[in-house]
Amino acid sequence: MSQHDVKVQRWLDEADAAMSGDSESRRDVLMELQSAIMDRVDERTDKGAKPDEALDTVLQDMGDPGEIGSSFLPAPILIGSHQTRPFMINTALLFAAHFVLVIGATVAGKSMGPGDLSVSPVANPSLISMFTRALTTLLFDAGLMLGLFALTPRLARTFRLPRLALAVRPDRRRCFEGAAFVALVLIAVNFLRHDLLALYIPTTDGARQVPIVGTGIQHNLLFLNVWLILVVARDLLYGQLGEKRWTLWFDLVTCATGLFALLRVMAADSLIDLSGAQEALGPSADGIGAVLNQVFYLITFVGAALLATRVMRRTVRLASFAN
Numbered sequence: 019m020s021q022h023d024v025k026v027q028r029w030l031d032e033a034d035a036a037m038s039g040d041s042e043s044r045r046d047v048l049m050e051l052q053s054a055i056m057d058r059v060d061e062r063t064d065k066g067a068k069p070d071e072a073l074d075t076v077l078q079d080m081g082d083p084g085e086i087g088s089s090f091l092p093a094p095i096l097i098g099s100h101q102t103r104p105f106m107i108n109t110a111l112l113f114a115a116h117f118v119l120v121i122g123a124t125v126a127g128k129s130m131g132p133g134d135l136s137v138s139p140v141a142n143p144s145l146i147s148m149f150t151r152a153l154t155t156l157l158f159d160a161g162l163m164l165g166l167f168a169l170t171p172r173l174a175r176t177f178r179l180p181r182l183a184l185a186v187r188p189d190r191r192r193c194f195e196g197a198a199f200v201a202l203v204l205i206a207v208n209f210l211r212h213d214l215l216a217l218y219i220p221t222t223d224g225a226r227q228v229p230i231v232g233t234g235i236q237h238n239l240l241f242l243n244v245w246l247i248l249v250v251a252r253d254l255l256y257g258q259l260g261e262k263r264w265t266l267w268f269d270l271v272t273c274a275t276g277l278f279a280l281l282r283v284m285a286a287d288s289l290i291d292l293s294g295a296q297e298a299l300g301p302s303a304d305g306i307g308a309v310l311n312q313v314f315y316l317i318t319f320v321g322a323a324l325l326a327t328r329v330m331r332r333t334v335r336l337a338s339f340a341n
Contacts, residue, residue: 022073026055029077033087047090055080107334109163113156115326118277120151122322126285193257197250204246207239215290230310234286241279248272263336270332273325280322289314 030048037044055076062072123129123139140151212229252272255265292307
């Protein structure tokens with residue numbers, strides 16, 4: 019697909035996202051819009067304009083694609099029929115990420131997450147209680163996703179939010195850059211963690227280094243290393259070979275390994291340990307340690323949720339490959 023075709027398709031995708039109605043009605047409108055765009059581009063190129071410049075001018079003159087699409091087939095109060103499948107897929111992904119954290123909290127025997135946003139464990143786990151919790155979680159996630167699907171198009175049209183383009187194929191340069199970055203993280207985690215995650219307390223001789231890495235990281239370092247090594251290998255494979263069925267499987271295994279490692283870290287008692295700084299910090303050491311623990315816990319929580327979502331996305335992608 020040429021850059022010219024990509025620009026037209028993105029414009030049509032935005033118009034399609036603002037439409038309601040069935041797929042046949044939307045397809046007819048999109049064909050009409052595409053025909054109108056190409057006719058205007060041909061008129062400008064016949065007058066001597068360059069194709070890319072002509073297309074940019076025509077798309078600008080056409081106006082906002084969301085407004086154009088909604089003028090043909092106005093969107094319903096909540097979501098249109100064409101949004102049903104994306105709504106169900108995204109709700110399933112959110113539910114999977116949410117319920118994985120519920121299971122992790124239940125296994126760990128403590129809430130996972132920051133403050134009021136924490137995911138609480140299932141009290142007295144049984145088949146009935148797990149089913150009830152799954153049902154309430156699904157209803158909550160469906161309601162949240164319904165609100166997002168209903169509000170996002172309106173907010174995008176109101177504030178003219180830019181559309182994020184999805185790459186048709188993996189960007190080799192970004193894949194290799196990602197592999198290099200994760201490799202540096204791998205080196206830092208293994209050889210520099212006590213230097214990077216440390217307090218330097220002034221003394222009469224200069225400064226004393228007090229490592230603050232807790233047992234949650236120390237005891238799970240092997241699992242974190244395996245995950246990071248897999249991430250480096252995955253990015254190199256994607257950069258060299260692109261998306262194939264077996265690279266998707268490799269990515270799925272990588273994400274599942276990372277999810278396992280992060281859930282183990284979250285189940286640990288301490289991510290940051292300031293016991294070695296009690297003498298220098300005094301009574302404030304416990305408070306500072308609690309704050310740092312919450313910060314690192316929140317980062318781990320978000321990472322686990324993102325990995326759970328990626329696992330489901332890769333599963334859906336593999337299913338589409340099978341078909």
